[in-house]
Amino acid sequence: MNADTSGREAMASSTPVDISAGPRAVVGTAAELIYKVGRSVLGAERMPTARANAWAAVCADQERARIREEDARVLLAAR
Template sequence: MPSSPVDLSAAPRVVVGTAADLIYKVGLSMLGADRVPTAKANAWAAVCADQERARIREENARILHSVR
């Protein structure tokens, strides 16, 4: 009778998934729903940071051009 393969990654996946869920719930209860980081908030922060870097580059280019 052939033995079925054992999935060695199943237990670690369950542990990581459970830990992530627990961390999210603790963060939600401690920080509140409006302060828990989300993918949408992270994406918006990245857009804002990109815009700020572009503004700084333009300002630096303008200053360097006026000095020459």
């Protein structure tokens, strides 16, 4: 075997390179940094949480339902 053939065989049997690993690491580090800065600026007790976001969504849904009921009641009264 010559050196040219064995070099190609070595390259063909190597594992593939994950080109998305670098960008994922950068995004992960940036997200962590943004979280830490936000926590230090806002304070731990004022940081948005999944629970707070879910509660805000529930409240918004209830408000929309209240408005729909009121609109339906006004529409029915106008007939």
